[in-house]
Amino acid sequence: DTEVTQTPKHLVMGMTNKKSLKCEQHMGHRAMYWYKQKAKKPPELMFVYSYEKLSINESVPSRFSPECPNSSLLNLHLHALQPEDSALYLCASQRGGAGTNEKLFFGSGTQLSVL
């Protein structure tokens, strides 16, 4: 299994909703990442977990809350989002811990629309 699986693939939510994005990998990778990608832009790093501990938070607003319950699973909890948060949210994993400069394995993303 060499996949990073993200669910849901599409999500539409209102500004008062609470929702969660889910990311799973079963490759035994020790680092997991959340990226945000706006249309026609490169991915922007949001959070990095290494060995299940948060190692980077790129000054992301608190309405985004990451969680890493175990080494295979990464969640992104969303609350009181703004329309400008509409984007493709990509999860990625990395075999070694973060900082090993190894390649990233990406999921196909969750396309989020905030109304």
Add this chain to the structure above:
Amino acid sequence: AQKVTQAQTEISVVEKEDVTLDCVYETRDTTYYLFWYKQPPSGELVFLIRRNSFDEQNEISGRYSWNFQKSTSSFNFTITASQVVDSAVYFCALSEVGFQKLVFGTGTRLLVSP
């Protein structure tokens, strides 16, 4: 500071043409890694290559080849005999040793028409 520049926003070619995607980078470190990723319309980024700063050998993988030149801080990507399936956005990226953050260029959209 790290920076990656992909000056070509969009390139259109006809199938079977060769095409080169340019990537220029900036870093103060002597040890770093360069990457190319492909993002097809389906959304996921697909890893193509990783090169460390001490390995300036050019690499060929099938129709893909990469030219790394430290003297000009460039890591260009050539697709030979392009195919419609090569249509995607291609990102060049840089990471310094021990750093967790991958710095992406702005991407080049490649359109290959039949």
